Amino acid sequence: MQKMVLNLGDKFPNFIVDTTIGQIDFHEWAGDSWVILFSHPADFTPVCTTELAAVARLVPEFTKRNVKPIALSCDSVESHKKWIDDIKAYGKLNGFDYPIIDDEKRELAVKLNMLDKDEIGAAGLPLTCRAVFIIDPHKKLRLSILYPATTGRNFAEILRTIDSMQLTDRKRVATPADWVQGQECMVQPNVPEEELASLFPGDVTNVELPSGKMYLRKTTF
Structure with a gap:
């Protein structure tokens, strides 16, 4: 697969992959939802186990926001399903309600430019970095974060974004900020200024600044 450079606002590519819930067409599976696609270096690894458990606990929060989580790891569906038992045990979970993509050949990781060249696995191949892609219902890439393989993600921050x-x-x-x-x-x-009253009725505060410029205007919802 050819490597892609994705910029914010680009149409996120479609792909057909095997997952722990069966084969999916990514765009069809996403439907009218937002999607968080997040990648992992390998199954049965410590940081990844904590991350997938964290997302499983947050599924109700993602659902409230019309967001579907989907993970990717460079191992087979058979391996993923065995790993899920460990994830559930670690996270004290009764269920595991989102799919994990089979990317054993690293084809999707290469296509989406997810590899961490500084982290090499036992097979001598680069590990998948901890990529986060957030895709909106129009299939546009809205956020992209790349963490190194050794750093676990903050999913509260991802919900905030x-x-x-x-x-x-x-x-x-x-x-x-924050x-x-x-x-x-x-x-x-x-x-x-003339639109403030209609857009934000009675709820705009101008912050006075040394420059005298009235560009810092606050409101609440």
């Missing part, structure tokens, strides 16, 4: 993107799709705002749902947002700079 989804909250931000979904809010800013609906409203003409941006979210500041924002979480329910906190103040920033009115986008391109919103004219």
